[in-house]
Amino acid sequence: MAETSWSAVRRPLDRFSEWRMRLRRRMVDSDRPALVALVLLAIAITIGGILNVDVVPQVAMLVPIFLATLWLGPRTLPWFVVFCLACVVVLLAAQPTISTRTISRVVITFGIAFLVMVTSFRRARLGVAGPRGESMFVDLRDRIANQGTIPALPSEWLVESATRSAGGTSFGGDFLVASRATDGSTVELIVVDVSGKGIEAGTRSLLLSGAFGGLASAVPPAEFLTAANEYLLRQDWDEGFASAVHLHLRLCTGEFELRKAGHPPAIWLHAGSGRWTTLDSDGPVLGLIPDTDFEVVTGTLMPGDALLMYTDGLVETSSRDIGSGIDKLAGLGQVLFAQGFEGSAQHLIDRLATGNDDGAVVMVHRRTLVGEA
Template sequence: MSSPRDMRVAAGERLESAFNRVVPRGSGPLLLLVVTTVLIGVGIWRLSEDIPLVTLLVPLVVSSLVLGPRQLPWFVVFDLLVLAVVVPSQREISPRIVMTVIIIFGLGFLVLMSSFRRNRLGVAGIRGETMFVDLRDRILSQGGIPDLPDGWYAASELRSAGGTPFAGDFVVASRVDGRLEVAVVDVSGKGEGAGTRALLLCGAIGGLLSALPPSEFLAGANRFLLHQEWDEGFATAIHLSLDLRTGRYDIRSAGHPPAALRHAGSGRWEVLESEGPILGILEDPEFPATSGEMRPGDALLLYTDGMVETRTRDISLGIDRMLGQAERLLRGQFEGGATRLVEALGSRNDDRALLLVHRR
């Protein structure tokens, strides 16, 4: 025989099950908006002089933010139906009332169109934006410089065209077997237009950087881009493989501006020319390496063309200007130097990325 406690638990479960059949799980916002709309409609019907028709826009706007793509179209229709019902309660159908009704129906139509487009994602507006931002943060976190041993300093900076968080330039770094592996990449396009392609490529580049030997990294990235078959499926990149024990480095470029090395002994900057085809164009390209050694006090710069090229200035002149500014802005203080260089150089209409490596 069941105890009173078991009977109460069973009764509670039956009540919860019945409630979920009437109000499906996750329908709380929809139910609240329906009740709010009904109350607003009743208020307009009874107090038409004190509550304007435009009040019905409030639940309409809120619904576009919190409801999913399946619920939103039905609620928009419901809201507009309430509007149609309460319009006759107005004492006088003036031109102002007519314009208000037209505007509300027009905004309702726009919300419907946005809900149909949102069906491709399958989540509500705020939730979808949160998911996208979280995806961006998780992928771009791969660009963080890993912890380096004493005697080394590295920092990267990124600025996008228009100041948005999405850019076609990015930096990916990894520490593998005592080496610092870094790729600075410039995806075709700029700003938000290149942002989605850059996010996908950033995730792939991060995996390839840790999985492939340095000599095969750019070839692997090239194969990945070719398989995407994007309309704008090319990118430039420069890859640094730095031995943190000896200071030996290999630099390979894929159509990218050359790296620059500051020799502590002479205090002069050397442009490290390296050649290689753009990623995503050729089937089996070769990426020859430029090798050398960073000695104590040396510094290395890797950057994208947004740092040195503008519509009115050739890239070679831009590199000369950047190195002159680097000598003036760094002055032996390399901590924070990447930020100072990005803020002082480049076009505000183009994405900019820069990596600074210093051997203390």
């Protein structure tokens, strides 16, 4: 009786294991349907070229080769290209006469096939086909953007951010990390500028955005820059440094703590006086000096006040020093008191960012509620 019960239980388990192994093989052999279709297409082109060379020339074999670059992985692609070149040789042998134009077509086909194979060998390090690799990068880019998504905040607070990469690419060295405490009382906003710009800094920003996002919610605010500095030192990169500014904001009172590491100072726009001040503090860039401390600047954002955090791509250019750039940014910020701060982050980056360097800006505004007005 016990054996019968065990057999009844084990039979579905065996079926599940068999189904799982079959699914795994199907995932490994995901190129097989595309490969079969492309082989059939290459054979059809070969047969058509043998029957009527005027209708199907040798260069028609470039069609399955091109489709293979989209559908096949880097391990399968070279063998299929070799198969297509063998079909080209068959077509050439079937020619009654070989003209100079025919030889030119064959040479062009072999040249393009060679370039495809070289590209395939370079992609072999990644192990996926071109479109799949691109989709992976798009997913990573979206993950960076998600790290900088501003969490839901009380209606009293308006926080906006905007970034722009050098050269207009989707990857850059400037990014934002934003997180809110589980009890909703505080919010952490971190603006980071990784060494380099554009695509060169994109890979480092991909790694650091995830690491800094984890640190922001795992360590106390006073220890964040210290932990980030130790993390960068352990990476041992040739250009493994970054600047950052970290804002710890208490939402119920407006009290804040600001620390920076080799970063341009934040700008505090005072609604009461209409003036602005810079919040500067000592602290070296991240990833260069071990066991360092970061000075803290404290204050309280009153209703109507605003705080701007940004990277040097907004205030420093080849024709403008950083001091003049900060003055211009603060002047534009003061104009926003009359115009309103909605859409201000994108407005500032459109006015000040250039295509030669990455840029990022975060605007924190404490609204004046109707009852307080």
